Amino acid sequence: MRRKRLLSFTCLMLFVIFNTLAQDIETAPFESVPDEPKPTLKERVYFGGNLGAQFGNYTMINVAPLVGFKINQKWSVGSQITYSYIKINNLSFQDHIYGGSLFTRYFIFKNFFAHTEYEALNGNWKGTGERFNVNSLFVGGGYLYKFSNRAGLGISAMFNVLPSTYSPYRNPIINAGFTFGL
Secondary structure (H helix, E strand, O other), X not given: OHHHHHHHHHXXXXXXXXXXXXXXXXXXXXXXXXXXXXXXXXXXXXXEEEEEEEOOOEEEEEEXXXXXXXXXXXXXXXEEEEEEEEEEHHHOEEEEEEEEEEEEEEEOOOOEEEEEEEEEEEEOOOOOOOOXXXXXXXXXXXXXXXXXXXXXXXXXXXXXXXXXXXXXXXXXXXXXXXXXXX
């Protein structure tokens, strides 16, 4: 029953987000102020990503750069690549996990955003040497703290609505990362 409610909530959230996005697409990509020019391609592209590390019996090092494109002032789409090294000492296990994701982000209020992301990671999930993909669909939101007009720190909370036995994530997933070129 809980899974049905989570799936219903996810579908409703996706419907609301995409319905809002469709309304924005119908309007001009960037509403221009009379004396202000439309942003250039360079001004619409942004970069960022996440770095993470954990050491001890369970060691994990993660690098995940991203690139995004602002469709308008509130909505952006992008892609992220991910590489992780994992080592579990007491199981004599280590693996290199890699993959990528596509995401969309919509700013609902000034610095608060809704976020949806599809990710595929390839790894030796069973420890047998056989590599296969694990897919995830994240739905959630976050807050972007701006240091300046062009840089900020984003913090988000998301739920993986495609749980898998082999998924490296447990709900909720909390992320933090820097963005440049806002």
